[in-house]
Amino acid sequence: MVAFDRPHGMTPPQAQWELPFFNQHHHTLALGLADWAGAQRVDESDDRRACREWVHKLGEAGWLRYCVPAAHGGALDKLDSRALVILRETLAFHSPLADFAFAMQGLGSGSITLGGSDAQREQRLRAVANGAQIAAFALSEPEAGSDVAGMKTSARQADGGWVLDGSKTWISNGGLADFYVVFAKTTPDAGARGISAFVVPADAPGLDTSEHIDVMAPHPLATLKFTNCRVGADALVGTVDGGFKLAMQTLDIFRASVAAAALGMARRAFAEAVAHARQRKMFGQHLADFQLTQARLGEMSALIDAAAMLTYRAAWMRDESPTQGAGTPAYTAAAAAAKLTATENAQRVIDMAVQMFGGRGVRVGEVVEHLYRDIRSLRIYEGASEVQLLILGKAALKT
Structure with a gap:
């Protein structure tokens, strides 16, 4: 698979970045990333070689600077959850492996950002930010x-x-x-x-x-x-x-961004389904003309929007809320709700897209087939869906 190899005119949506969860610098980031992403081509047939190439490209273009604070070569004074959400959603729309390469730079170095010594930060974080070291x-x-x-x-x-x-x-x-x-x-x-x-x-x-x-x-x-x-x-x-607390704090930073990666994949599957419905002819009309198709697309759209609101809320809470931000039970619950809903909804959306494509949807090499395999692990890693349910259940019992 070649990343970003998409039909002419298919671009990730941008309207969501106009929501009040985001500031002007987030809008600027989203627009710049979309322009850059559209020009990239990476042969992903060898995942290890491709991952190295993605780290190099992301570092050279400056996107990895959002994984570390400005004091050590980063783009912003501190790790910004909304910037991470924008980056992961946009990258995952185009290439789940590009998203993986970006996310692992942040997760792999996050504990050093939070608890590392000055020497550790100086030795590792700048190299992570420019792609010279893989974390x-x-x-x-x-x-x-x-x-x-x-x-x-x-x-x-x-x-x-x-x-x-x-x-x-x-x-x-x-x-x-x-x-x-x-x-x-x-x-x-x-x-x-x-x-x-x-x-x-x-x-x-x-x-x-x-x-x-x-x-x-x-x-x-x-x-x-x-x-x-x-x-x-x-x-x-x-x-x-002190490692357990450090690990949990690191995962807390990136949990909402996992939800964003799922969103990116769901949005790509939805875009593929809409394009397919518009051009696929059957029984003398297009697939999009059937009410059942329209209803299915409506369901997919609602699932995506519901997940997006929870994801953006969690990221905003961590960045901006003085009483419900990082480290609070309220944020932990919000991040759990976002991760659970976005990953589970994305699985449903992508499954619907595969079904809409029919036999073509399970052919190796199709975008929706690739997404069907890519999305599955997000419901497991960095806290399986069952763990998120336990977090939310315990939070409900404490209220």
Whole structure:
């Protein structure tokens, strides 16, 4: 698949950026990104090579600067959730792999932005912002996905540094990244309160990233194995045993942006469905002339709009609300609602688009077929839909 290879005139919608959730600099960002995106061509037949190319392109064009704060080469004074939403929705409309490349730069470096030392920030963030280094976030394990506290990877102090043992799996950019932010148990019996974070360079002795994972929608994934893996004392991010909070804060920043990526894919499927309905002839008229088609398109549109409102609200709350912003229970619930609704609705919209295309919709190489595979993982990663439901249920019981 070649990214951005779309029918003439098909562009992502822009009207949503005029909503009061966004400011003038967001409008400017959206317009500039749309113009840039329309000129890009990337051969994505090899996902690892393509991901490197996307990081290079995004860094060279300045879009990765939105992943880090201005003090370390970023575009804005602090991480801006609405800018992340605009970037991910627009990129995902064109290429889910482009969105992946962008998002992993932010997620992989987010813990350093939030809790890293001055030296860590200076060494890593500027390189992330210009695409010189590829970042990765290593939290999940074979027996610890949603149950983060159940992780087994350990880190112990030795010889003036740290020694890591264990494994991580489903790690995005695994085997591709220049460094990993790795979460490990430093106090084994303390559950979530015994986790710390470390910056582990790709060439650290004792780190094996060779076990790649193939999935239905190709993305660079791998299992990381740590065997007496040694890093310096300066590898610790934040405080000892402060890693769980740091991981959750990082995921909180990007949860609304996952919803935005789902929105971008849903909008692309909707645009493909509308274009197909207008040109597909059957029974002496166009598919768009049938009321059943019109009703289905109406349902798709409503699902997208409902998800968009929750996504933009969550991003606005994190950026602007003094009482319901970052770190508050209200924001956590809003982000959960956005992630749950956008990913589940996008799955429905894309499924409807495939159905509207008929047999052509399941042919390998069709945009809607690709989207059908791409969307599925968003309902699982960075907090599965079931986890979001639990967050919302617990929040309701506290009110």
